Amino acid sequence: MKRRLAYLLPVLVFLGLLGFFFRGLFLDPKAIPSVLIDRPVPQMDLAALPGRGDTGLKSEHFKGQVSLVNIFGSWCVSCVAEHPMLMRLKAEGVVPIHGIDWRDDPVQGMLWLQKNGDPYTRVGTDPPPGRTxxxxxxxxxxxxxxxxxEGRIRYKHVGxxxxxxxxxxxxxxxxxxxx
Amino acid sequence: MKRLILSLLLLTSAPALAVDPAEMLKDPAQEARAREIGAELRCLVCQNQSIDDSDADLAKDLRQIVRERISAGDSDSAVKQFLVDRYGDYVLLKPPFNPKTWLLWLGPLGLALAAGLVGRAYYRRQRREGAAPQPLSAEEQRELERIMKDQG
Structure with a gap:
């Protein structure tokens, strides 16, 4: 019995590793758990986009209701693909969406929103080095x-x-x- | 000879870093610290490069932020902690030793130890069995005698 176990052990270890690596094949290395979950949104006082008519985005704006914050930029290719979905969410009105125009020229950001539609309740600009x-x-x-x-981050979605x-x-x- | 010199030069030359001269701090000592810290921080876009090695925009931003923290008087560990607070341990190229990573650090050692123990047990048994060979069966004895007779 003991002998048989000794022969089986390498096979079991191999199968264990196999399972481990197989799972690894389907994990997304870009999906990094955020350490900010359950922490308050960062202190921010972001300037508005020119001519958009809001006053930018501040930490206080997150108090009082659940909201979605979306990081975008006029340079961001995937954002174009995501945008129709955000427009639909705005039309459904489930949750206010705030935008952070990241590493962008505010004028370009505004033009991009005029072209693709503006799903945001408030937008703040975060020019390089993108502190916010x-x-x-x-x-x-x-x-x-x-x-x-209460203004605490509860979930992070990458992509x-x-x-x-x-x-x-x-x-x-x-x-x-x-x- | 030319080839040898060329390869020696290539071997000993420093890699080209992404750090732009315009980004550098005026104080050489502070800049040296920024380089040391930057080499230990992961570029989160390319994932296997340090922020000093990477040309990604985010790496550039992080290099600038590291230098700002240093200029503001932060210690090296405070600068790293600043980024760990935002990006998690993942931002450190060398993972710290903590309850989440002890398996990572000790795993190879544990595997080597297990392999050593198994190997030792194996050789011990071999030696023990080798010291006292099993007596031949009657059939084996006959076969042996036949071979010896043929040879003789």
Whole structure:
């Protein structure tokens, strides 16, 4: 019995490693858990886009209701792909969306919104070196955060919001927080 | 000879860093610290380069922020902590030793130790069995005698 175990052990170790690596094949190395979950949104006082008519984005604006913060930029290719979804969410009116125009020329940012549509309640500009984006732990655009009514970050979504991850992940979290 | 000199030169030359002269701090000592810290911070876009090696915009931003923290009087560990607070341990190219990473650090050592123990047990048994060979069976004995007779 002991002998048989000794022969089986390498096979079991091999199978264990196999399972481990197989799982690794389907993990996204870009999906890094955020350390900011449950922490208050960073202190920010971001200037408005020229001619947009809001007063920019400040930390206080996150108090009082659940909101979605979306990091975008006129230079960001994936943001163009995400944008129709944000426009639809605005039309549905489930949650206010705030935009942070990251590493962008404010004029270009504004032109981009005029061309593609403007789904945001408020927009703040975060020119290089993108201090607010760094405070949010942003690694690329688009990235979105769900912020609760107390102004705490509750979820980080890396990449494009699409129908699938909206229905499966983001919307349920927002609904739960809105209760 | 030319080739040898060329390869020696290539071997000993410093890699080209992405740090732009315009980004550098005026105080050489502070700039040296910024380089040391930058080499230990991960560029989060390219993931396997340090922020000093990377041309990514985010790496550039982080280099600038590191220099700002140094100018503001932060210690080296405070600068790193500033980024760990935002990006997690992941931003450090050398992961710290903590409850989440002990397996990573000790795993190879544990595997080597296990391999050593298994190997030792194996050789011990071999030696023990080798010292006292099993007596031949009657059939083996006959076979041996036949071979010896053929040879003789």
């Amino acid at each position: 984006a760094v405070d949010f732990g942003v690694t690329g655009a688009p990235e979105s955060f769900i912020v609760d009514a 494009i919001i699409d129908e699938r991850n909206w229905r499966q992940t983001l919307l349920p979290i927002i609904k739960e927080l809105q209760k």
